[in-house]
Amino acid sequence: MKTVIDQKRIDELFARGTVTDIFPSKELLVKKLLAGEKIRIYYGLDPTHTAIHLGHAKNLIFLEELRQLGNEVIVLFGDFTAQIGDPTDKSATRKSLTVDDIAKNMSDWLRQISPIIDFKDKTNPAQIRHNSEWLGKLSFADILSLASNFTVQQLIERDMFQKRLKEGAPIHLHEFMYPLVQGYDSAAMDVDAELCGTDQIFNALAGRTLMKKLKDKEKFVIALNLVANPVTGQLMSKSNGTGVFIDQSANDLFGSLMALPDPMLDPLFVNCTRIPMTEKDSVMSQGPRLAKALIAKDIVKRFHGEDAAVSAEQAFEATFAKGGVPDDVLEISLADGKVTGASLAEALIRAGIVPSKTEWRRLVTDGAVRTEKDEKITDPAFVPASGTVLKIGKRRFVKIV
């Protein structure tokens, strides 16, 4: 496939604000793209867990755009590196994963990212590679020879290592070598460029160094920002409750996006949508709630399609703005045998709605349980009639059948 020389689109892509830094320079890269030169670029993922949030996904969205422009894009699964564990942002050593864990994570990731990046395009599909393919073959002599390209002084400069040294925390030798190992990926695939988050710049630059030495080639490094709350500085992540995970139904995804704090609007618009920047002011001027809905719809559309996005918005309106009940309520049945006061709690536990009977009692006592008609349930041993719809808190709904 030939590349697409679309200056407007290329400019928009690099001007959105999602790109933080480009090595050696943005001008050189853009010049290359505008000249119609096809670049081979990869984005690496370490399949250390299964939860992917928008902060990761938006990098893949960026990669997909480069693919659509006719470039050769590679999604690299770090199945080998995942076994080592990247020390980035970890004060302690990450525990090693088993080969089985990694395989499971990878198939899960692939399923989750398929909607946003096209692996099946007829003329220019995104490729999938695994770094065990080449890293697993290196002999000890190869590794030593690779290592000779770096000095301890270069590697130890990394913030993370400095921090650990200061704290007297351990730095294992295999962690120390991580940038080197990751850097070798670039050389093995003979890429022209690497896409990464700003937290990975150190590693990506190690790859740049290796490319220069081994292949005498200037590898570009495109560093994309990390999605963070501009007010609190919190990154999107599970531990601080700001992560939006992509493995959700259209309705849930829409809901998760609406629940984000307002300061996230800007980063979401810039990184996760492709609404033209020229329209940003008019979107934002509608007020945070409407702007958020618009952004949420655009994001849901990417994962689930236009129709699902529209109906997700409608369902959201009906359920939460008007206090209704969603269409797709989970249906549960009480005990097969004799129905007792404990039947409801047991059925809820079976369905995974509540973790224990004690927790159920607590919810009832707190006034969190009500019927469709907004009648509060106050008795934990309440026996609902068939057909009753129960609301537990704001977002748990069940129908008794």
Add this chain to the structure above:
RNA sequence: GCGCCGUUCGCAUAGUGGCUAUUGCAGCGGACUGUAAAUUCGCGGCCCUCUGGGCAUCGCUGGUUCGAGUCCAGCACGGCGCACCA
């Protein structure tokens, strides 16, 4: 191998042998809202016949004690330092 230190909730932290194991973040629920933020009030192992009661719980196993997260011994895991080897 020797010495020192550590292991308490998802994460982080406190805990002079004493009854109910602290606090923060994250979480859940209520109020107010826009399922926003901020605020505010409440929850916090499990189970029951529920104004009450029972069983658990501080890495593991044993011990001392009327009583152990706390003291002792052993073990496991982790860290730091030293030594040995090279």
